[in-house]
Amino acid sequence: MTQDLKKTQFERRIIFLTLFIVVTLPLIFPLGLKTEITPLVQNAYDMIETAPDSSRIIISFDYDPSTITELQPMAQAIIEHCWRRGHKVIATALWPQGASMADAAFSFVIENGYKDKQYGVDYVNLGYKPGGTVTLQALGRDFQTIFPSDMKGTPISEIPAMQGIAKLGDIDAVMSLSAGDPGLMAWIMVASDKYKVKVSGGTTAISAPGFLTYVNKNQQLIGLLGGLKAASEYEKLIGVKGKATVNMDAQSVAHVLILVFITIGNIKAFRIRRKTRNAQMN
Amino acid sequence: MLQFMNVFGIWLGVFFTFSIFSFLYKDNPFYKLSEQIFVGLSAGYWFIYTIYYVMIPNLFSKLIGDFNANAILLIPGFLGLLMLLRIIPKLQWISRYPLSLVIATTAGVSIVLSLQTNIMQQITATMFNPFAAETTSQMIGGLLLIIGTICGIYFFYFSKKQEGLSAIPSKIGIWFLMLSFGASFGYTVMARISLLIGRLDFLLKDWLHLIK
Numbered sequence: 001m002t003q004d005l006k007k008t009q010f011e012r013r014i015i016f017l018t019l020f021i022v023v024t025l026p027l028i029f030p031l032g033l034k035t036e037i038t039p040l041v042q043n044a045y046d047m048i049e050t051a052p053d054s055s056r057i058i059i060s061f062d063y064d065p066s067t068i069t070e071l072q073p074m075a076q077a078i079i080e081h082c083w084r085r086g087h088k089v090i091a092t093a094l095w096p097q098g099a100s101m102a103d104a105a106f107s108f109v110i111e112n113g114y115k116d117k118q119y120g121v122d123y124v125n126l127g128y129k130p131g132g133t134v135t136l137q138a139l140g141r142d143f144q145t146i147f148p149s150d151m152k153g154t155p156i157s158e159i160p161a162m163q164g165i166a167k168l169g170d171i172d173a174v175m176s177l178s179a180g181d182p183g184l185m186a187w188i189m190v191a192s193d194k195y196k197v198k199v200s201g202g203t204t205a206i207s208a209p210g211f212l213t214y215v216n217k218n219q220q221l222i223g224l225l226g227g228l229k230a231a232s233e234y235e236k237l238i239g240v241k242g243k244a245t246v247n248m249d250a251q252s253v254a255h256v257l258i259l260v261f262i263t264i265g266n267i268k269a270f271r272i273r274r275k276t277r278n279a280q281m282n
Numbered sequence: 283m284l285q286f287m288n289v290f291g292i293w294l295g296v297f298f299t300f301s302i303f304s305f306l307y308k309d310n311p312f313y314k315l316s317e318q319i320f321v322g323l324s325a326g327y328w329f330i331y332t333i334y335y336v337m338i339p340n341l342f343s344k345l346i347g348d349f350n351a352n353a354i355l356l357i358p359g360f361l362g363l364l365m366l367l368r369i370i371p372k373l374q375w376i377s378r379y380p381l382s383l384v385i386a387t388t389a390g391v392s393i394v395l396s397l398q399t400n401i402m403q404q405i406t407a408t409m410f411n412p413f414a415a416e417t418t419s420q421m422i423g424g425l426l427l428i429i430g431t432i433c434g435i436y437f438f439y440f441s442k443k444q445e446g447l448s449a450i451p452s453k454i455g456i457w458f459l460m461l462s463f464g465a466s467f468g469y470t471v472m473a474r475i476s477l478l479i480g481r482l483d484f485l486l487k488d489w490l491h492l493i494k
Contacts, residue, residue, distance in 0.1 A: 013306070216408075220403055243483075
């Protein structure tokens with residue numbers, strides 16, 4: 001192993017260790033950094049806020065535990081917002097473990113001030129359905145064929161929250177929390193563009209840039225929550241200091257550190273290049 | 283017993299978290315062990331999940347409950363069985379038939395939807411008068427959107443050599459592309475740090491009880 005390579009690997013480990021420490025400290029000692037609301041999150045919030053009372057909102061849990069840091073705070077904040085406005089929440093999942101994520105999110109919100117909410121009346125978990133876009137297309141024709149019963153096996157005709165919903169078009173709005181495919185894209189294609197249902201959603205930060213083009217004048221997507229930052233903004237909008245708000249301190253500090261590392265790396269690369277050029281000239 | 287299992291589960295989580303993190307120092311047996319267990323566990327979980335949450339409710343329960351009304355489900359059930367023939371080398375060619383059906387159906391459904399969502403709607407979304415905007419920032423945003431779209435697409439026009447004046451829109455297009463790559467990188471960093479925060483949150487909260 002050359003001396004340079006050894007040095008690079010040593011530096012790499014210093015970066016990891018520094019990042020580890022810098023992210024840990026704000027989690028133990030929160031800094032209380034402020035979060036500004038962006039129009040993307042405001043639009044998503046307004047979609048729920050301005051929906052008529054007792055609207056039926058689908059929250060699609062299209063993710064699994066690997067992305068709960070970013071998406072679970074969004075789910076909890078959106079459920080709480082829906083219930084405050086008196087909306088009925090219908091949970092669906094295009095990912096197998098999404099149904100469990102929905103149960104966990106409902107339980108969390110119920111434990112934190114919404115013990116009066118009744119399963120079947122204020123919310124329902126319809127569970128996972130495979131098929132992505134094809135399934136959603138079928139949902140547009142007949143809801144009951146795709147979801148004849150909820151997770152517990154109760155026929156949807158006997159669930160009060162599902163009364164009057166025959167097809168996807170009867171839903172007032174859709175919020176897809178998506179970590180990949182199938183997910184938000186399928187909802188945009190089918191619910192928004194085909195059946196003209198209002199669609200908004202939240203994604204992991206890594207997926208967010210790909211969805212920004214759908215927030216346009218045609219309103220293919222009404223706002224977008226991208227990553228932990230957007231989750232903290234949503235928490236701020238509903239006046240809750242939740243997990244995302246606390247974790248954003250660590251996120252912000254880590255970003256500053258990475259900017260410092262990028263600057264140091266560029267200065268170092270510039271100096272090496274100049275040194276090499278000088279050596280070649282001599 | 284339940285309490286013991288909870289604590290045991292947390293310690294297992296801690297062990298695997300540190301084993302995976304140990305790769306940052308260098309490759310080692312703990313990392314390899316964790317990686318293999320993760321792959322095996324995921325495969326097992328998916329297998330059981332598919333049986334209990336896909337096969338049983340969507341096929342077996344319906345066939346047992348009312349066979350005559352659901353007899354048509356025998357067709358996808360049979361195609362599914364054909365798919366499993368991949369594990370028999372001499373018969374694996376048969377699995378291409380159900381596979382081709384799945385691909386054709388998905389393509390058929392997706393082409394129309396994709397055309398509508400990713401081409402028609404996206405093109406019409408850029409057809410507006412930016413000077414009719416309510417605020418100056420909206421007007422600038424609208425202009426940038428139109429210029430960025432046209433120049434970005436022009437960059438991918440390869441039928442004519444781009445030189446002289448015709449190279450200018452292409453260069454502007456590159457700038458827009460670079461900016462979008464930069465934004466994507468920023469979001470990627472954010473996502474990776476979020477994953478680290480998630481793990482540290484688990485260690486500090488569930489294991490060490492240092493935070494609430």
